[in-house]
Amino acid sequence: MRFFSSFFWRLSVSFKKGGFDALAAEAGAASATSRLLSNSYWLVVMDAERLTDPIDKLSNILHEIAHLKGFLALEAGDDLYKVYRSGVKVMPTMQKAERIGSFTAFIGLDEAIVSEIEKRHLPELIKKNKLLKGEYIWQTSSEATALKEEIAKKEGINPNEIMRISKDGQTYKCFSYYEQRRVLNHIVGRIYENNREKFDSADDVMRLFFRAHFSGELLSIARLIEESFGKGAFRMVGMMDDNTNSARLIMDYLKKKSPEV
Numbered sequence: 001m002r003f004f005s006s007f008f009w010r011l012s013v014s015f016k017k018g019g020f021d022a023l024a025a026e027a028g029a030a031s032a033t034s035r036l037l038s039n040s041y042w043l044v045v046m047d048a049e050r051l052t053d054p055i056d057k058l059s060n061i062l063h064e065i066a067h068l069k070g071f072l073a074l075e076a077g078d079d080l081y082k083v084y085r086s087g088v089k090v091m092p093t094m095q096k097a098e099r100i101g102s103f104t105a106f107i108g109l110d111e112a113i114v115s116e117i118e119k120r121h122l123p124e125l126i127k128k129n130k131l132l133k134g135e136y137i138w139q140t141s142s143e144a145t146a147l148k149e150e151i152a153k154k155e156g157i158n159p160n161e162i163m164r165i166s167k168d169g170q171t172y173k174c175f176s177y178y179e180q181r182r183v184l185n186h187i188v189g190r191i192y193e194n195n196r197e198k199f200d201s202a203d204d205v206m207r208l209f210f211r212a213h214f215s216g217e218l219l220s221i222a223r224l225i226e227e228s229f230g231k232g233a234f235r236m237v238g239m240m241d242d243n244t245n246s247a248r249l250i251m252d253y254l255k256k257k258s259p260e261v
């Protein structure tokens with residue numbers, strides 16, 4: 001019992017010190033899957049002050065749960081442990097980290113996969129949730145669709161990237177990690193084009209990436225990426241992180257490696 005009381009004591013201390021940011025791994029995000037220092041609990045933390053819209057809240061819960069349910073491999077030491085794999089993210093062993101320093105590869109691909117899961121499954125969750133019946137009717141109405149199309153045209157984005165729009169059309173929210181998902185969809189599309197005899201659809205290839213996130217099996221996607229984009233491409237994709245610039249650089253690289261015909 002002492003353990004639990006100290007665990008909650010630490011939680012309340014974190015809240016007093018800086019609220020959400022003290023708990024979240026990424027300051028500035030509205031939600032995160034995080035681990036408090038010095039214990040092994042993984043938490044989904046959400047910023048209640050920012051997540052007031054019910055669809056935002058639901059999409060963030062879905063996103064973070066997808067992270068939380070992803071593959072996890074730990075390296076155990078004498079009195080500590082280190083995350084070695086999380087989702088499709090890869091970290092060095094303790095010995096390697098000591099030698100060259102710590103790093104995380106495949107951050108961008110990990111976020112792309114999780115956000116793509118979020119984008120594909122959010123509509124059915126809204127539809128199934130009785131508390132969101134009104135929201136579902138509004139978001140799928142012809143008025144909302146017209147508003148989304150109008151904004152998409154003005155902003156130069158795809159209307160299906162708009163996750164929700166308010167009734168007055170003044171506020172809207174897009175799905176997260178657009179650039180990273182663009183890279184993922186490009187990879188998936190090209191793999192499908194090159195392997196039509198192996199896959200029934202591009203969605204079939206996408207499911208392979210989703211499976212890798214939950215099973216940790218990277219070899220099959222690594223091989224398909226290298227076959228379509230050349231040797232070293234998988235390692236290169238591993239360098240994409242969660243910022244827009246790195247996703248655009250990787251997109252540029254992939255397009256050069258396998259130009260459209």
Ligand SMILES: [Zn+2]
Pocket residue numbers: 063067111114
């Ligand atoms: Zn995320």
